[in-house]
Amino acid sequence: MGIFDINKHRYDYFYNFVTVVEGLIPVDICDNLTDRVNIIISQGVIDHVKHSGLGTDAVSDLGGEYNHHIFKGPDIRTYLPELNAIYHSIVPLISLITCSDAVISPYPLSDINIKAYPPGGGTLGLHYDTNGITVLLFLTENTEAPLRMQIERSHPSKKENWIEHKNIYAKKGALLVMQGRKTLHDSEPTITEQKLSVVYNFYERHDTYRHEDFDGFVYYGKEPRKLNK
Template sequence: MFDLRKHQYNYFYNLATVVEDLIPANICDHLTTRINGIIADGLVDHVCHSSLGTDAVSDLGGAYNHHIFKGEDIRTHLPELAAVYHAVLPLISIITCSDTVVSPYAVSDINIKAYPAGGGTLGLHYDTNGITVLLSLTENTEAPLRMQIPRSHPSKKEPWIEHKNIYAKKGALLVMQGRKTLHDSEPTIAEQKLSVIMNYYERHDTYRHEDFDNFVYYGIKPAELV
């Protein structure tokens, strides 16, 4: 049973919620096979860099190691995922209580990050888009999404950070306030992790830093803030 109030509460209070079983497991397995074939054929880029992030792109300079399917890669090789991206827009809108729109940025609107076994990872960062959605195609017992959630309460003199790990569940959809929580992907050990990254915005706010794509996709160090 879909509990809308629970998902809205988790999204606003815990900065993330997980809608399980959105995509059937057999479809996830079929997509995984096709994705790995595309990687084996060398048709997508391997992102591998570290210590390049700056405050300009809200990144703490961690390690990046994954194969990346950019927007056009998905529209060419996996167009059904582009259809999913548009189809779940109403669901994202009601969970976030916002006038949600798809991304105006063709490179980053929908991506796949394929984290290889043995060190696949993503550095600690804030997202630039207002609403981040992850569709998991694999079931993982390692390499969780690690979130740092800012907390405060009148009974406490100082604010604090709550650390939370979210493990990928095959076919599940995670909806997150990525601009408000530092997060990364813990390095893989023995498992591959496949995440479909869907970027959404609110209609009044479609900001994305001009250096962000060159940094995350091509390892080009962004300009420093002035």
């Protein structure tokens, strides 16, 4: 892993739209959290998001398939409070990497989530994020179901712009920081593995915009309105 290289993280965040800080949380803590997540899911108190084809432009979604359990902000604060402590404690780190006045989310349902992708088709449809800064903490180590990013590229020597495809596999305890508003992304369906991503939403202090239909769509599969309607 080596010394923490802030310039490398800034470079990757700005020019590749994503950077990964490996080993933020020790593996044994991730395993303990994973065990507790699975116990809570088995108790039947966590919503299962399963829908497809509902997304619209207004919520920056291309209408793909969703299949995962979702812990919402209140679930995290009730069952896994240390994930909330991590959320607050990384604000300075996120500000340093993104060179911005990063703030935690003012939306209590969506500020912290866990997306728990079950083996055998756990997935998340192609979308842009609506919050300014997206941060993921991976609790599992995966050899499948990467985060797939589409990065728009251009160069004066080329006639046309092109899309660079980038796949990022979850590494246990790693923190990923992404410009999710600028890059289309999804999670490839799982095959045999479970994948657990803690999703931390950050914003910039001057821009905490969130579409009013967004949480109903993401969490409850309620059809959002289109833009300008």
